[in-house]
Amino acid sequence: MTRFGIHSATQVEEAAGNAQGAALARTHRIRQRVLGFGITLVAVTYAVRLGELQIIEGDAHREKQLAQSAEWELLPAPRGRILDRRGRVLAAPDTRYQAFLAVDELTLERAEAIEAVAAVVPVSAERRQAIAEAAGGWSLVASDVSDEERVRMQRTIGHGVHFESRPARDYPRSMGRRLIGAVGADGRGGTGLEADLDDWLAGIPGRAEVRVDGHRNAYRPPGGQVIEAVAGHDVVLTVDAELQRIAENELARALTKTGASGGDMVLLDPRTGEILAVASERSDGAPDQVSALTDPYEPGSTMKPFLLASLLSEGVVDLDEIVDVEGGTLYSGSRVITDVHGYDTLRVRQIISKSSNVGAAKLAERLTPAVQHRYLRDFGFGMRTQLGHLAESPGRLSRPESWTALSPASHAIGYEMSATSLQLASAYGAIANGGVLMRPSLVREVRDPSGHVVQRFAPQPVRRVIPEQVAAEVRGVLEEVVRDGTGTLAGMAQFAVAGKTGTARLAVNGRYAQGRYRASFVGFAPADDPRIVILTRLEDPTGGVYYGGAIAAPTSQAALEAALATDGVQLDPRLxxxxxxxxxxxxxxxxxxxxxxxxxxxxxxxxxxxxxxxxxxxxxxxxxxxxxxxxxxxxxxxxxxxxxxxxxxxxxxxxxxxxxxxxxxxxxxxxx
Known part of the structure; x- marks a missing residue:
């Protein structure tokens, strides 16, 4: 019994030990499995992450690694060209160089090398001295060296002369620079059309991967990444280079002859609104502004044709109707309106051809201010022409509600309002083409670097201003102005010219200055089939002659004659x-x-x-x-x-x- 009990206790202990061992074994197995699962999970996580890094995020990390270990050299994009309407180059990309003398490498004496450079390009005294005193290294000797000049220096000096290239701009024709503008030091458009058309011209710069060695020398590694630059687009203007040259030359000649402080000449095609030439000079204006677009002025008698067009359109006047012009003096309230030449009576057509202020003031009474204002507004006055390029002024044309009793007469003779030369030329274009105001344009088309047209700009009518028959009647009256009126010096024998002269008093500090005037002429030719509108404005002439018919009309005639003799204006056998x-x-x-x-x-x-x-x-x-x-x-x-x-x-x-x-x-x- 006792042995049995002892034996049983031992068995129980052994059984307990076996159970404990089994439990411990299970625990170890569980721990091993958990550890194995954990290790597997970590391994899978690392594998997944490694896959993400190499497959999904690989490109991003490679770019980050390149950014940290590599530098980039900027590859400038070739700038697009600016061309005239017939494809002649007005602005083109160019390469210029900085020239350096490495004094330790020269085979010539320093002074001899400097003189060799000076024989090609000017070298300032300061640079001569700096090179003479240099202990070693490179010394800048010239900053704006052409490719031809670079070759001449290399041939003359040989060893010791080095060049660094930089993109530049070439203007092969010495005309239209105020209009075309210039490129800034950063290679982007700075002024004029270079700035205004920069989005088309600039292109997209590229870049090349470079490495830097221990001496900080940059080099391109074999197989390094290169992103090529994309060249800019070419822009074709409506301007004709030959007509631009004519306009600039004739304006400069007139300014010299008359002593005028500045002026404008505008040539445009009345059928399309395309600007063929625009020349502007102002002695007191910003050098990079085109005053024909930015400087509004009181146009004087060149506004009278628009009064006539309004009257004819409203049916309140007849061209052969006789008007009492009061002997050339009209008292209107506190104001006196006078004519240069006094007449007792004039036909309506003669009021324009003889440029009667009195007659124009009396005719203006037949229109309400609202109607007179509406026609002026429809001709484009008081608003920008929507040229879409360069800075442009809207001029001034106040609302009829603010007019005084004297305003209708003032507007009829070109006062109490202002307009730019481009606005005025465009308005005359509407008379010339049959009564439709066209939107002026400076750009014809844009071409990609391979020469394919990517955008073309068609002529854009703005609105019909007057009936075609009325435009024909006004053209006939303007032809009389040139044939036997105030504009005879604008006439030509082989072409009939139509136009109107203007002589306006010049305002200084808000008051009309004694003896100071603005002379102008606006017209078109040939009168029966107008191909070209011309505007000439001469500001403050000092030569003693200041009437538009005396100085602006002959300037226009000279420009028209030269323009109609070029290939820039299509020849019609009837002309x-x-x-x-x-x-x-x-x-x-x-x-x-x-x-x-x-x-x-x-x-x-x-x-x-x-x-x-x-x-x-x-x-x-x-x-x-x-x-x-x-x-x-x-x-x-x-x-x-x-x-x-x-x-x-x-x-x-x-x-x-x-x-x-x-x-x-x-x-x-x-x-x-």
Whole structure:
């Protein structure tokens, strides 16, 4: 019993020990499994994360690593070109260089090397001294070196001269710079169209990966990343380079002759609104502003045609109606309106052609202020032209509610309001083209670097202002202005010109200054089929002559004659006369005209050339015209006072008389 009990206790203890061991074993197994699972989980987590790092986030981390271990060299984008309407380059990308002399590498003496550089480009005294005193290293010797100059320096100096290139801008034609503007030091557009068109011209810079060695020398590693630059777009303007040159030259000549402080000349196509040329000069204005767009002024009598157009459109006037113009003096309240020439009566058409302020003031009474204001507004006054480029002023045209009793007369003769030269030229374009105001434009199209057109800008009509018949009647009156009115000095023999002169008093500090004026002429040619509108404004002339008809009209005539003789204005066969007598062009063939060679009459100006076969002494040597176009040859002969008989096609192949022969003014040169 006792042994059995003892034996049983031992068995119990053994069983308990076995159970404890089994439990401990289970615990170990559980711990092992948990540890194994944990290790597996950690391993899987690391594997997943490693996969994320290498597969999903790999590119980002590689870029981060490159950013930390590499530097980048900027690759400038070639800037797009600015072209004129016929593809002639006005602005183009260029490369310029800085030149350095490495004094330790020179095979020449320093002084000799400096003189070799100075033979190519100017070297200042300060740079000469700095190079002479340099202990070693590189010394800057020239900052704006062309590629041709770089080659000449390399050939002359040899070892020891180094160059660093930088992008620059080349303007191959010395015209239109105020309009085109310039590029800043950062390579972006700084002024003018260079700034305004920068989004198209600039392109997208590239970059190249570089490494830096222990000596801080940068180099491109083999296989390094390179992101190529994207070149900018080319922009084609509506401007014609030859017409721009003519406008700038004629304006400069007029400013010199009249002593004017500044002025504008604008040429545009009335059919499309395209600006063909715009020249502006102001002695007291910002050098990078185009005053034809930014400087509004009181236009004076050049506003009278818009009064006439309003009256005719409203049906309250007849062109041949006789008006009492009070002998040239009209008392209106406290104000006295006067004419330069006093007349007792004038027909309505003569009020414009003779530029009667009294007549215009009396005619303005037939319109309510609201109607008069509406027509002025419809012609574009008092608002920007929506050119879309460069800074532009809206001018000033107050609401009719604020007009005084004197305002209708003031607006009729171009006072108490202001307009820019572009606004005024555009408004005349509406008269010239049949009554539709066109939105002016400076950009024709944009081309990508391969030459494909990516954007083209079509002509945009703004609104019809007056009926076509009214526009034709006003054009006829403006032709009378040039034929026998105040604008005779704008007339040409081979083309009929229509236009209006203006002479306005100049306001200084809010008051009209004694003896200071603004002279202007706005017109178009040919009168029956207008191809070109011209505006000439001369500010504050000091030569003693200040009337628009005396100084602005002949300036316009000279510019028109040169413009119509270029290829920039399309030649119409109807624009030449068919006999030897210079006379205004009417747009209709003369009755009884026989078929035969065409004779281009020279401009008469204020005198007519002597008839062929006259008694004038032979004083003109005939130039050599071989290879010139008919238009260019005719223009050259007209300038000499000769007439032209054209019997060929294309360019001049032969001429009679031959080059060098002396002729009298008015004689004919036959071109074949």
């Amino acid at each position: 030449v006369v068919s006999d030897a007598r210079p006379r205004p062009w009417s747009g209709r063939p003369a009755r009884g005209t026989q078929a035969g060679p065409v004779i281009l009459a020279a401009s008469g100006g204020t005198e007519m050339w002597t008839a062929a076969g006259g008694t004038a002494e032979p004083v003109i040597a005939v130039p050599d015209l071989a290879g010139l176009s008919a238009r260019a040859a005719a223009a050259q002969l007209h300038a000499l006072g000769l007439r032209v008989e054209w019997r060929g096609q294309g360019v001049v192949a032969a001429q009679s008389p031959v080059a060098g022969r002396e002729l009298a003014r008015g004689e004919i040169v036959v071109l074949k």
